[in-house]
Amino acid sequence: MGPRPTIARAQGVGRVPSHLDENETGVIRTREKRLTRRGVLWLGQTCNIRCHFCYFLDRINDREHPEHAFMELEKAKEICHALRFRYGNTSVDIQGGEPTIWKHVCDLVAYCVEIGLQPTLITNAIALAKEHKVQELKAAGVRDLLISVQGLGDVYDEIVGLPGGSEKQMQAIDHCVAAGLPFRFNCVLSKKAIPQYADIARLAVAKGARVVNFLAFNPFEDQVRGGKRSIENVPRYSDVGDALNEALDILAEAGVEANVRYLPACMVAERHRKTIYNFQQLSYDPHEWDFDSWTWTGNQAQRMKWGATSAHHRSLAEQTYSFWIVYSQGTEAGTERSDAFVRAIPAMGGAIRSTLRTLRHGLGQLAPRRHLPKGDELGRSPEVYRDHAKMRAAQKCGYKFAPACAQCDARRICDGFHIDYAAMFGVEEAQPIAAGGRIDDPTHFIRDQEKIYEAEESDRFERQDPAARDAA
Ligand code: SF4
Numbered sequence: 001m002g003p004r005p006t007i008a009r010a011q012g013v014g015r016v017p018s019h020l021d022e023n024e025t026g027v028i029r030t031r032e033k034r035l036t037r038r039g040v041l042w043l044g045q046t047c048n049i050r051c052h053f054c055y056f057l058d059r060i061n062d063r064e065h066p067e068h069a070f071m072e073l074e075k076a077k078e079i080c081h082a083l084r085f086r087y088g089n090t091s092v093d094i095q096g097g098e099p100t101i102w103k104h105v106c107d108l109v110a111y112c113v114e115i116g117l118q119p120t121l122i123t124n125a126i127a128l129a130k131e132h133k134v135q136e137l138k139a140a141g142v143r144d145l146l147i148s149v150q151g152l153g154d155v156y157d158e159i160v161g162l163p164g165g166s167e168k169q170m171q172a173i174d175h176c177v178a179a180g181l182p183f184r185f186n187c188v189l190s191k192k193a194i195p196q197y198a199d200i201a202r203l204a205v206a207k208g209a210r211v212v213n214f215l216a217f218n219p220f221e222d223q224v225r226g227g228k229r230s231i232e233n234v235p236r237y238s239d240v241g242d243a244l245n246e247a248l249d250i251l252a253e254a255g256v257e258a259n260v261r262y263l264p265a266c267m268v269a270e271r272h273r274k275t276i277y278n279f280q281q282l283s284y285d286p287h288e289w290d291f292d293s294w295t296w297t298g299n300q301a302q303r304m305k306w307g308a309t310s311a312h313h314r315s316l317a318e319q320t321y322s323f324w325i326v327y328s329q330g331t332e333a334g335t336e337r338s339d340a341f342v343r344a345i346p347a348m349g350g351a352i353r354s355t356l357r358t359l360r361h362g363l364g365q366l367a368p369r370r371h372l373p374k375g376d377e378l379g380r381s382p383e384v385y386r387d388h389a390k391m392r393a394a395q396k397c398g399y400k401f402a403p404a405c406a407q408c409d410a411r412r413i414c415d416g417f418h419i420d421y422a423a424m425f426g427v428e429e430a431q432p433i434a435a436g437g438r439i440d441d442p443t444h445f446i447r448d449q450e451k452i453y454e455a456e457e458s459d460r461f462e463r464q465d466p467a468a469r470d471a472a
Pocket residue numbers: 264265266267401402404405408409410411414415416417430431432433
């Protein structure tokens with residue numbers, strides 16, 4: 001273990017909650033935002049529980065599915081090596097299925113630490129009810145755990161299909177507290193758990209969770225095929241509002257970072273809009289995934305045991321502008337017509353696509369948006385990341401806007417409603433935001449939110465010249 005890094009306080013650092021002493025943990029809290037350098041790795045869709053809303057449930061239940069089996073250690077190491085040295089990632093979310101039941105997990109954790117890729121496990125923590133497992137992970141060097149707290153008590157047990165599951169999870173959390181192993185919470189905004197959102201927030205405060213993420217209808221493409229979510233288990237956005245606002249108030253009062261993912265900003269109280277992360281905001285959360293490396297690890301070759309890894313794409317810009325050219329640039333409604341255009345582009349001839357791509361990219365170079373942060377130490381352009389976010393929301397997930405969204409000042413930085421959600425509930429819940437002018441900066445709301453950055457990210461803030469930043 002090397003010496004603890006010296007951490008300068010970044011501008012905008014707020015008070016640090018008692019459970020999160022900067023001097024002890026090396027983390028910093030700041031309102032400044034940087035593009036994330038976190039990658040993601042799927043080891044295989046093998047799991048010890050069955051959450052009814054899991055978007056990988058088909059692969060978890062089907063032992064013959066090519067992504068079901070856990071991969072070998074060497075392949076996982078190869079992927080992590082690429083995350084660190086090709087994409088410049090400094091941290092990684094390791095997930096399964098359930099990574100804590102993979103026999104090589106401690107070896108992979110130790111390897112990640114060795115190459116400077118700080119490892120997080122996304123886990124249900126059931127297996128960590130055995131205290132020695134927590135101690136082994138801590139000894140291997142795991143940075144922290146992102147524990148999926150989908151409910152409490154019997155509600156949790158029912159949601160995940162494991163009698164006694166919540167009790168085991170609570171034991172695991174207590175073992176983490178005892179071992180000094182940091183953890184954060186993920187909580188899917190499911191219908192059954194609505195009465196418990198506030199209690200989950202209280203649990204996070206009581207146990208010292210560093211961050212709590214609430215996840216609305218998860219917008220991944222395979223959900224369309226899975227069909228596990230329905231009006232039986234997915235709540236209307238407007239039905240979660242009051243319970244979510246109460247939970248966010250509890251976390252804010254205690255100084256615990258909270259994030260709400262994939263929920264339109266108009267669905268929470270104005271004071272909590274700074275917690276809303278849709279596709280355009282994801283890249284500014286250090287605990288979310290880098291679109292560039294995610295584009296590669298998301299390919300099936302990197303998610304399955306069998307076969308070699310696939311070739312790397314040339315750049316995120318190439319990936320972005322190959323599929324999508326002018327989606328909603330400057331448009332207000334951005335509804336059916338532009339969706340249709342987006343879908344039509346991949347079917348265009350190569351020459352037309354190439355010309356449009358060159359034109360779009362050239363215009364982007366000539367007229368960068370001045371309000372966006374400048375490129376970072378990896379040479380990454382916030383403009384490209386924003387366009388990629390829009391491409392994912394529109395082209396991959398089919399997000400839709402309501403007619404009322406045309407009157408919303410946040411329209412340009414919002415994704416709208418996931419296509420499956422819209423099919424279930426419609427889009428009439430939209431409540432246009434009046435902000436005194438059209439918002440075109442994806443960090444408009446989140447720039448008021450303090451976030452936790454891990455020790456390895458701290459030099460990104462020390463390097464900032466406040467005078468230059470203020471002048472920019
Ligand atoms: S654009 Fe539509 S969905 Fe998004 S915040 Fe505004 S009203 Fe809500």
